[in-house]
Amino acid sequence: MQLSPKLAALVEALRCLPGIGPKSAQRIAFHLLERDRDGGAQLGNCLSQAMQSIGHCESCRTFSETPICDICESVKRQDSGLLCVVESPTDVLAIEQTGQYTGLYFVLMGHLSPLDGIGPQEIGLDVLQTKLQQGNINEVILATNPTVEGEATAHYIAELCNNLGVKASRIAHGMPVGGELDLVDGMTLMHAFSGRKAL
Amino acid sequence: MQLSPKLAALVEALRCLPGIGPKSAQRIAFHLLERDRDGGAQLGNCLSQAMQSIGHCESCRTFSETPICDICESVKRQDSGLLCVVESPTDVLAIEQTGQYTGLYFVLMGHLSPLDGIGPQEIGLDVLQTKLQQGNINEVILATNPTVEGEATAHYIAELCNNLGVKASRIAHGMPVGGELDLVDGMTLMHAFSGRKAL
Ligand SMILES: [Zn+2]
Ligand SMILES: [Zn+2]
Numbered sequence: 001m002q003l004s005p006k007l008a009a010l011v012e013a014l015r016c017l018p019g020i021g022p023k024s025a026q027r028i029a030f031h032l033l034e035r036d037r038d039g040g041a042q043l044g045n046c047l048s049q050a051m052q053s054i055g056h057c058e059s060c061r062t063f064s065e066t067p068i069c070d071i072c073e074s075v076k077r078q079d080s081g082l083l084c085v086v087e088s089p090t091d092v093l094a095i096e097q098t099g100q101y102t103g104l105y106f107v108l109m110g111h112l113s114p115l116d117g118i119g120p121q122e123i124g125l126d127v128l129q130t131k132l133q134q135g136n137i138n139e140v141i142l143a144t145n146p147t148v149e150g151e152a153t154a155h156y157i158a159e160l161c162n163n164l165g166v167k168a169s170r171i172a173h174g175m176p177v178g179g180e181l182d183l184v185d186g187m188t189l190m191h192a193f194s195g196r197k198a199l
Numbered sequence: 200m201q202l203s204p205k206l207a208a209l210v211e212a213l214r215c216l217p218g219i220g221p222k223s224a225q226r227i228a229f230h231l232l233e234r235d236r237d238g239g240a241q242l243g244n245c246l247s248q249a250m251q252s253i254g255h256c257e258s259c260r261t262f263s264e265t266p267i268c269d270i271c272e273s274v275k276r277q278d279s280g281l282l283c284v285v286e287s288p289t290d291v292l293a294i295e296q297t298g299q300y301t302g303l304y305f306v307l308m309g310h311l312s313p314l315d316g317i318g319p320q321e322i323g324l325d326v327l328q329t330k331l332q333q334g335n336i337n338e339v340i341l342a343t344n345p346t347v348e349g350e351a352t353a354h355y356i357a358e359l360c361n362n363l364g365v366k367a368s369r370i371a372h373g374m375p376v377g378g379e380l381d382l383v384d385g386m387t388l389m390h391a392f393s394g395r396k397a398l
Contacts, residue, residue: 003292004264006249013245016238017216018230029249030289031217033262034308037250039215044246046212047231050205051240054232063232065203090229093202109233 007033059131061124062089062107077104081138083131085157087111087145095143103141106131111144111153123153125160132164139167146173146191206232258330260323261288261306276303280337282330284356286310286344294342302340305330310343310352322352324359331363338366345372345390 003011007029014025032040056062057069064070071077071092082103086092092105108123120126131137140161144150154170161168173191175184184192202210206228213224231239255261256268263269270276270291281302285291291304307322319325330336339360343349353369360367372390374383383391 002269004253004262004268006245006252006264007262010245010249013238013242016231016235016242017227026289026292028216030262030287032215032246033249033253034287036215039212040246041250043212043215044243044248044250046205046209047239047243047246049243050209050228050232051236051243053205054203063203063206063229065205069203070201088229088233090225093225 056109060105060107061109061127062092062105071105077102078136080104081136082141083137083139084141084143085128085154086143087150087153091143104137106140108144108153111147111149112156113149120156125157128157129160129164132161132166137166139169142168142170146187255308256306259304259306260308260326261291261304270304276301277335279303280335281340282336282338283340283342284327284353285342286349286352290342303336305339307343307352310346310348311355312348319355324356327356328359328363331360331365336365338368341367341369345386 002008003026010029011022011025014020014028015022017025020028053065054063055065057064057072058067059072060069062069062071080103082101083106084095084101084103085106085108086095087108087110089107089109092107095101095105106124106128110118110123112118112120112123132140140157142154142157144154158168158170172195173188174195175181175188175192181189201207209228210221210224213219213227214221216224219227231242252264253262254264256263256271257266258271259268261268261270279302281300282305283294283300283302284305284307285294286307286309288306288308291306294300294304305323305327309317309322311317311319311322331339339356341353341356343353357367357369371394372387373394374380374387374391380388
């Protein structure tokens, strides 16, 4: 038996979900048809809407349904003079969940990766430069990932900031709170040592 | 930061997928928006189409986009005089993949479960009875799951068949091919012993 055309198309389309192979895709399709047609129809609708209507904030490049996102619109955040640079919108969410940071963001939507053709323009550094030249930002906090590419990107942006006379800082790396020394990787341990502070 | 309305709606809607919690739903939504908008839009479209257009075959109750499914339409299968009763459309797929069975199917879309209000009518036994009374089926092969409910359902249908003078048989249970004796559950082992054959 072949699957009917629309069922086969659904199974195939489900494979765009990360980590879903052909077997799981089939299981999901049957589950929705058997047990949750309303949920499936609702998901279909939300996906179509989201893929069509969610663009990027013109100011910080994060996902937004409006030309300028809520965070960039906030006068209080504009007044902070702080701009935190991250690689992805999920990083913004993670930082916002701490409830401690009250400045603006700039989302690179990736990191420099010259071999993949991802240069300064692809991660929006022209937009960032224009923003910094407007003179409202006092400090750029570089919160790219502590990976080789993230570090390289942070250093590249730090130089851009220095050229424009804007202070740049890098978030601290070290032991995660509650972590165990012997379970942490060597790179993190190295950062923890080199970043040590007097008590 | 709150998620924008359409992004929040998408994250919420993704939770209808089996085994997807709030964290995974968020990860999937961002993945699609960042890396695979075409795939996401395609999935949205396929979901809407499938939930709307895929109904049940009037003859065997499996999923079908047409009133009668391909298997039920097949004259060769009609001529076999065999009808295999299973609980779910995925069981049909599994049996079809063996390529050995060439008869018809009847899909219960569940099993008898009086406490949940699922009686003979809910699993289509009225439709099955009409089918058997037409006189084209010589043998009903009961391939419900080897669970308490599956067994009870098989026995109920066997009695129905006996009353109508149609032969009913139950698929064999025992050791899975390639299985190891000490790794198999007691119920299966018991079936394997009671179903032993002379060599
Ligand atoms: Zn923004
Ligand atoms: Zn059918």
